[in-house]
Amino acid sequence: MSYIREEQSKMLVKEAEKAKAEGRSLSKVFECVAEKTGRKKGSVRNEYYSILKKAEKNAEFRKMMCVGDLKTEKIIEFEKAEARSLVKKILIGATFGKSVRRAISELTGDPKTALRYQNKYRNMIKHKRREVEEILGEIEKTYGRAYDPYRGTSGDETLEKLKSEINGLYARISEHARKENERLKNSVRELKAENERLKNRLSEYAKTDKSVQNYFEKTFITTEKRGND
Known part of the structure; x- marks a missing residue:
């Protein structure tokens, strides 16, 4: 190397x-x-x-390489029944106008699990067509129609466009919420760090400044009293 x-x-x-x-x-x-x-x-x-x-x-x-505690995660294989159930749920969602991504996101909020579901869905569609077509038959029997991943949905073009726009909006809102959540978490971490820094500085001042020391003692006693009340 x-x-x-x-x-x-x-x-x-x-x-x-x-x-x-x-x-x-x-x-x-x-x-x-x-x-x-x-x-x-x-x-x-x-x-x-x-x-x-x-x-x-x-x-x-x-x-x-300073690898530390890093390690490869064990790959969790899907059971046949689990894979079939997963694909059926996604296809039912797609039948009612949801994108595959949205259908998966409603099954799990964990990004890693969502990626695992997505990969399994794609794998089934690509390599298990006969089984997927059996699932489509079950969905059609239950709901009277089924989304066909091999041909896409058919019907009114305007309706399909509207569905696409709704799914796109849903995806954008989800992404915005995720970014906002991440921003808030970062802000909280920064505030905690700043709070700790200020506490340490005040603590240093308290060692040499009697007024600061009295303030600390007074604040501590007041806080302790409130806690007991």
Whole structure:
């Protein structure tokens, strides 16, 4: 491994550690590192998992790359009945005008699980056509119609356009809410850090300034009294 490649790999691991601590997705890490290094996101992702696999078997390599607590997650396979039920729920949602993405988002609020569902749905559509067509038959028997992923829905063009716009609006609102939630969480973290910093500074002043020390004691006693009341 060249020095430049080694440094890029260490940066990737460091960013992944940071993302894990902050609860961010690895996908964003791969995008960020790809942008910084001029590589493809998929290439960065493959290297990341390659590093973790090697680190699991080689303690010296693990130490050199500063892998820490990072580890590959065990792939949870779908049971046949579970996969069939999942695809049926998504297709029912699509039958009633929802996009596949929206149908999946209503099944789970977890991004990782949503991606897992999406991949399984696509895999079933691509490789299990006979089984999917059986599911479509069940949906049509129950509801009188069914969304056909192999042909798309048919019907009034205006209605289809409206459905598409509604689904697009839903996706934009969801994304906006996610970003706003992330912004608020960051603000809370910053405020907590600033509060801690100010407390530490006041504590230092209290050691040399009697008036500050009296203020602290008075505040503590008042707060304690309120708590007891």
